[in-house]
Amino acid sequence: xxxxxxxxxxxxxxxxxxxxxxxxxxxxxxxxxxxxxxxxxxxxxxxxxxxxxxxxxxxxxxxxxxxxxxxxxxxxxxxxxxxxxxxxxxxxxxxxxxxxxxxxxxxxxxxxxxxxxxxxxxxxxxxxxxxxxxxxxxxxxxxxxxxxxxxxxxxxxxxxxxxxxxxxxxxxxxxxxxxxxxxxxxxxxxxxxxxxxxxxxxxxxxxxxxxxxxxxx
Amino acid sequence: xxxxxxxxxxxxxxxxxxxxxxxxxxxxxxxxxxxxxxxxxxxxxxxxxxxxxxxxxxxxxxxxxxxxxxxxxxxxxxxxxxxxxxxxxxxxxxxxxxxxxxxxxxxxxxxxxxxxxxxxxxxxxxxxxxxxxxxxxxxxxxxxxxxxxxxxxxxxxxxxxxxxxxxxxxxxxxxxxxxxxxxxxxxxxxxxxxxxxxxxxxxxxxxxxxxxxxxxxxxxxxxxxxxxxxxxxxxxxxxxxxxxxxxxxxxxxxxxxxxxxxxxxxxxxxxxxxxxxxxxxxxxxxxxxxxxxxxxxxxxxxxxxxxxxxxxxxxxxxxxxxxxxxxxxxxxxxxxxxxxxxxxxxxxxxxxxxxxxxxxxxxxxxxxxxxxxxxxxxxxxxxxxxxxxxxxxxxxxxxxxxxxxxxxxxxxxxxxxxxxxxxxxxxxxxxxxxxxxxxxxxxxxxxxxx
Numbered sequence: 001x002x003x004x005x006x007x008x009x010x011x012x013x014x015x016x017x018x019x020x021x022x023x024x025x026x027x028x029x030x031x032x033x034x035x036x037x038x039x040x041x042x043x044x045x046x047x048x049x050x051x052x053x054x055x056x057x058x059x060x061x062x063x064x065x066x067x068x069x070x071x072x073x074x075x076x077x078x079x080x081x082x083x084x085x086x087x088x089x090x091x092x093x094x095x096x097x098x099x100x101x102x103x104x105x106x107x108x109x110x111x112x113x114x115x116x117x118x119x120x121x122x123x124x125x126x127x128x129x130x131x132x133x134x135x136x137x138x139x140x141x142x143x144x145x146x147x148x149x150x151x152x153x154x155x156x157x158x159x160x161x162x163x164x165x166x167x168x169x170x171x172x173x174x175x176x177x178x179x180x181x182x183x184x185x186x187x188x189x190x191x192x193x194x195x196x197x198x199x200x201x202x203x204x205x206x207x208x209x210x211x212x213x214x215x216x217x
Numbered sequence: 218x219x220x221x222x223x224x225x226x227x228x229x230x231x232x233x234x235x236x237x238x239x240x241x242x243x244x245x246x247x248x249x250x251x252x253x254x255x256x257x258x259x260x261x262x263x264x265x266x267x268x269x270x271x272x273x274x275x276x277x278x279x280x281x282x283x284x285x286x287x288x289x290x291x292x293x294x295x296x297x298x299x300x301x302x303x304x305x306x307x308x309x310x311x312x313x314x315x316x317x318x319x320x321x322x323x324x325x326x327x328x329x330x331x332x333x334x335x336x337x338x339x340x341x342x343x344x345x346x347x348x349x350x351x352x353x354x355x356x357x358x359x360x361x362x363x364x365x366x367x368x369x370x371x372x373x374x375x376x377x378x379x380x381x382x383x384x385x386x387x388x389x390x391x392x393x394x395x396x397x398x399x400x401x402x403x404x405x406x407x408x409x410x411x412x413x414x415x416x417x418x419x420x421x422x423x424x425x426x427x428x429x430x431x432x433x434x435x436x437x438x439x440x441x442x443x444x445x446x447x448x449x450x451x452x453x454x455x456x457x458x459x460x461x462x463x464x465x466x467x468x469x470x471x472x473x474x475x476x477x478x479x480x481x482x483x484x485x486x487x488x489x490x491x492x493x494x495x496x497x498x499x500x501x502x503x504x505x506x507x508x509x510x511x512x513x514x515x516x517x518x519x520x521x522x523x524x525x526x527x528x529x530x531x532x533x534x535x536x537x538x539x540x541x542x543x544x545x546x547x548x549x550x551x552x553x554x555x556x557x558x559x560x561x562x563x564x565x566x567x568x569x570x571x572x573x574x575x576x577x578x579x580x581x582x583x584x585x586x587x588x589x590x591x592x593x594x595x596x597x598x599x600x601x602x603x604x605x606x607x608x609x610x611x612x613x614x615x616x617x618x619x620x621x622x623x624x625x626x627x628x629x630x631x632x633x634x635x636x637x638x639x640x641x642x643x644x645x646x647x648x649x650x651x652x653x654x655x656x657x658x659x660x661x662x663x664x665x666x667x
Contacts, residue, residue, distance in 0.1 A: 089529045089537035106515045147559045147598045154646045154654050190644050
C-alpha cells in the first residue's frame with residue numbers, strides 16, 4: 001500500500017527538504033504541494049491524500065484555518081503539523097482543530113516520518129521537546145475561573161470602602177487613615193471603577209450584599 | 218477646497234442653527250447648494266426662502282445636478298420668497314414665524330421625511346416692513362426651537378448690506394458659523410436667555426448674569442488653552458521618547474543580528490569549507506558541530522521574533538498569547554505567575570489586544586527587575602464594555618509619583634500613554650515595602666481613532 005502525501009509550506013527550500021526526507025521511504029508518495037493555505041485546501045479537496053503535512057504560518061489562509069476546513073471537506077486525510085514554534089498555544093490549537101501530529105522544524109528527521117506513520121494509524125505524535133503534559137497544562141490554564149472583583153481591591157481600597165459604606169465623609173476617612181483628602185478620593189474613584197459602581201448608593205448596596213455592613217447597626 | 222466645505226457641511230446635525238456670512242452670490246450658492254443637496258440625500262424636506270426671486274438659486278441647483286422641478290413636484294424641495302415666509306403676514310412677527318416653522322417641521326415628519334432643512338437669505342430684514350427690527354430676537358428664539366427637534370436651519374447674511382453691529386448680533390445668536398470655506402463652532406455665541414430682552418424690572422440681574430457668562434467664557438478659554446498647551450507638551454515628549462525607543466530597539470536588533478547571528482554564520486561557513494584531505498571521522502564531527510550551531514541559531518531567531526511580535530497574539534488572540542508569555546517569563550526568571558481570567562476567550566480589537574498584552578509584559582518585566590519576588594498574580598477579566606488587566610506582587614514596591622516622573626527607567630509613563638490613547642484608565646498602587654498593584658481598564662465599546 002502506497003501512502004499518498006501532500007506537502008504545504010510557503011518556503012520551497014523547506015518543501016524540498018521534506019520531500020527528500022519523505023520520499024526516501026519506499027511506501028510514501030508525494031502527490032501534491034502547495035505554498036499557501038487556500039491552495040492547500042483546494043489540492044486536498046481534489047486529491048484526498050492519506051496525509052497532509054503543513055506549516056502553521058501560511059499566507060492567504062492560516063494553517064489553523066486550513067486544517068479546520070480540510071477536516072470537514074476531506075475527513076479521511078490525517079494532518080501532521082510541521083512548525084517553527086515550540087509553543088503550547090499553537091500545539092493545543094492545532095490538536096483541537098484536528099491535527100494528529102506536531103513536529104518541530106529543526107528536530108530530528110526521523111520525527112517527521114514517525115509522525116506520518118503514527119497519524120496513518122490514527123495515533124497522536126508530538127516531537128520532543130513538545131510534551132502532552134505541557135499541552136495539558138496549557139489547556140488547564142486556559143480555562144476561565146470566576147474572578148471575585150473584591151479580590152482586585154488593594155488593602156487601602158478595602159479600608160476606604162468600609163468607612164465610606166459606614167457613612168463617613170471624605171475628611172473623616174482621611175483623618176482616620178492618616179492620608180490626605182485627595183488620596184481618599186483617588187482610592188474611592190479607583191475602587192468604584194474596579195467594582196463597576198456608579199455612586200454612593202451603589203457602594204452601600206455592594207457593602208450590604210457583601211456583609212461589610214448590616215442594617216441592624 | 219469646496220469639497221472640503223461640502224464635507225464639513227455634511228457633518229451638520231438636526232438641532233444645528235448656522236449663520237453664513239457672505240459677500241458674493243457665488244459664496245452664497247457655494248454653501249446653500251450643498252446644504253440643500255445634502256439634505257435631499259438624507260431624506261429631509263428642504264425649504265429655501267430667498268429675498269426676492271428664486272431664479273438664481275434654481276439655476277445654481279440645476280447646475281449642481283438637482284432636478285428642481287421634479288424635487289418640487291415630489292414635495293422634497295420648496296422654494297419660497299420673503300412674501301411666502303417671513304413677511305407673509307405683511308409685517309414680521311417672530312412668534313408667528315416660530316409657529317410657521319413648527320408647522321413646517323411637523324408637516325415634514327408627517328409626510329415621511331426624516332427632518333426639515335430650512336435655509337434663508339436674510340436681506341428681507343432690512344426692508345421697511347414693521348417688525349423687521351425684531352430679527353435678532355427671532356434668531357435667539359430659534360435656538361430654543363431647534364433644540365431637540367429635527368430641523369437644521371441656515372441663515373445667510375450679506376455683510377456688505379448689514380451693518381457691523383448687526384453682524385455682531387448675528388454672531389451672538391448662532392452656535393455655528395460658516396465663514397469662507399470653514400464651518401466653525403462659534404465662540405461669540407450666547408444662549409438665548411442672555412440675548413433676549415429681559416423684563417424691565419430684571420435689568421440688574423440680567424446684566425449680572427450676562428457679565429458672569431462672559432467671565433466664565435474667558436476662564437474656560439484660558440483653561441482650554443492651558444490644557445492644549447500641556448497636551449502639546451506631553452505629545453512632544455512622547456514623540457521624543459518614541460523615537461528614542463525605536464532607535465534603542467534598532468540598536469539591539471542590529472547588535473543581535475551582527476554579533477550573534479552573523480558571527481555564528483561566519484563560524485558555520487568556516488566549518489563547511491570543503492577540504493578534501495579531511496578524514497571521514499573529522500567530517501562526521503564537523504557535521505555534528507554544524508547541527509549544534511544551526512539549532513542554536515534557530516532558537517535565537519525564535520526568541521528574537523517572539524520579542525518583536527509574538528505570532529500567537531495575531532494568530533490565536535490575547536489569552537493564548539498571555540499564556541505563552543507567562544510560560545516563557547517563568548522559564549526565564551523563575552518567577553511563578555498565578556493567572557486568573559474570565560471572559561477573554563474570544564477576540565478583541567487588535568489595538569485592545571496589543572495594549573493589554575504589552576501592559577502585562579511591561580508590568581511583569583518591572584516585577585522581575587525591581588520587586589524581588591518569586592511569584593506574581595495576573596488577573597484579566599472582561600465585562601460587557603471593558604477589558605481589565607491587573608498585575609500584582611507582594612514585593613519591594615516603590616513611589617509611583619517618582620517612577621512616573623522618570624519615564625526613561627521604567628515603562629510606566631509609556632504604558633499609561635498607551636492606555637490613554639484607547640480612552641482607558643490605568644492606576645498604580647504601590648509604596649516602598651508593600652508591593653505593587655497595577656490596574657488598567659480598556660474600553661471595548663465606542664472605540665474610535667479619529
